[in-house]
Amino acid sequence: MDWSGTGVDGTPVRMTGELHFGWVPGGRAVQDVRIVPGRGEIGEGRPPLAFHGSTNRFYDPSIDAWRSTWIEPVNGRIRRFIGRPLDNEIIPLSTEDEPQxxxxxxxxxxxxxxxxxxxxxxxxxxxxxxxxASPKAG
Incomplete structure (x- = not known):
């Protein structure tokens, strides 16, 4: 995938990375694994710009939304999201911790x-x- 953002010094940063995703367990949830920068790239696995993590998400009919948890060991982060469609987008929102x-x-x-x-x-x-990022399926 192609990733762009802002470095710690405020300058634009562009990196390539990997995105792997699929159905888990038994088709009940979707998991993705993101590796930015990609394996063998400069800065691989080193904070603050690197993010190597995984998201698991599943649809919860009791709230009519997707529950999602992002786990990122490189930066020591865990965030929970509730995702809903809005127009032609999907918007996962995390309000439990600051910043939102x-x-x-x-x-x-x-x-x-x-x-x-x-x-x-x-x-x-x-x-x-x-x-x-602009991930594209292979």
Whole structure:
């Protein structure tokens, strides 16, 4: 995948990485594994820009939404999201911890999508673009 974001010094950063995803366990949930920068790339596995983690998500009919948990050992993060469709996007929102986060999955096709991460430090009044990727299926 192609990833772009902002470095710790505020300058734009672009990296390539890997995205692996599939159905787990027995087709009841979707898991993805993201490795940015990719294996063998400069900065692999080193914070603060590297994120090597996994998301598990499943549909919960009791809330009519997707529950999702992001686990990222490289930066010591665990975040839970509730995801719902909005227009032609899917918006997972994490409000349990500060800052609050939402991700946007846009331009969704059978073979690709665009992902953006946004952060709010003021209880969702304003959002700051964090990082984004354009994963494409192989």
């Amino acid at each position: 986060l939402h991700w946007r999955f846009t331009a969704i096709t059978p073979r690709s999508f665009r992902w953006r991460a946004e952060t709010s430090h003021d209880a969702r009044v304003t959002w700051t673009f964090d990082k984004g």
